[in-house]
Amino acid sequence: MGQQSSSQDREKEKELMQRHKIDKRELETLRKLFRERCGGKHKALTKTKFREVYNELFPGKSTQYADEMFRLFDMDGNGEVDFVEFVRNICMCDSDDIEEKIEVAFALYDKDNSKTISQTEVRNILEAYANMFGGRLEGGKTGAQIAKEFFEEMDADGDQTVTFKEFREAARRNSAILSIVNPEPPNWNN
Structure with a gap:
């Protein structure tokens, strides 16, 4: 089962790279950022962690905006943002398209x-x-x-x-x- 999940993850990542025109190095940079933000053993960003990121980056009150962005990033509605959702949304928000x-x-x-x-x-x-x-x-x-x-x-x-x-x-x-x-x-x- 772990092998199938790993294979599916690689396939999703390959699709992300093609769709958003990012290379392996850029994907690894995003993976590092994602892992740093998740902290510890977590494999997904919770709403709390998502809020922390925005509160670190902006001088004002960021919770409401972070919650709206979390809603957008959590594409499957499971209450967490996984790596694929994170990359997809980062790329879409920063898109030149x-x-x-x-x-x-x-x-x-x-x-x-x-x-x-x-x-x-x-x-x-x-x-x-x-x-x-x-x-x-x-x-x-x-x-x-x-x-x-x-x-x-x-x-x-x-x-x-x-x-x-x-x-x-x-x-x-x-x-x-x-x-x-x-x-x-x-x-x-x-």
């Missing part, structure tokens, strides 16, 4: 999986995002202020919900709408 990034961002905004985004969902995720940086973003705006601007831009037909089509069109015009999927911690490159 705009369509892939749009899909990830839409899923992050669409908390209730209704296939539409409400103004409340936009406000909640942008407030969580802003809280990681002390509550204010570029230009001193709050998450709620930016959410209002983004929602007005996204809701092309004015029906108070945003479809995937509306979201895609708005995100293509304004890439800032996608910035929530790949926040850069302060002093990240220093």
Whole structure:
């Protein structure tokens, strides 16, 4: 059984490398990072560990945003993020493929999986995002202020919900709408 699981894991990793255009070295770097974050004997990130990572990286309150990202990363809904889920989501969030990034961002905004985004969902995720940086973003705006601007831009037909089509069109015009999927911690490159 262990051999079959190992064989399946190698197959999944090969698929990840092909799909996300990463090489063996990059995969090993991600594996090292993942193991460091899991700590000890754990083979998956728990929600608690996931929160710890965000709290280490950002100066503000990160728990709410970390929980939203955990929801996105935990693709099978088992309450843990395994290595394959971790790599897949890291690659998707950091992707140069705009369509892939749009899909990830839409899923992050669409908390209730209704296939539409409400103004409340936009406000909640942008407030969580802003809280990681002390509550204010570029230009001193709050998450709620930016959410209002983004929602007005996204809701092309004015029906108070945003479809995937509306979201895609708005995100293509304004890439800032996608910035929530790949926040850069302060002093990240220093």
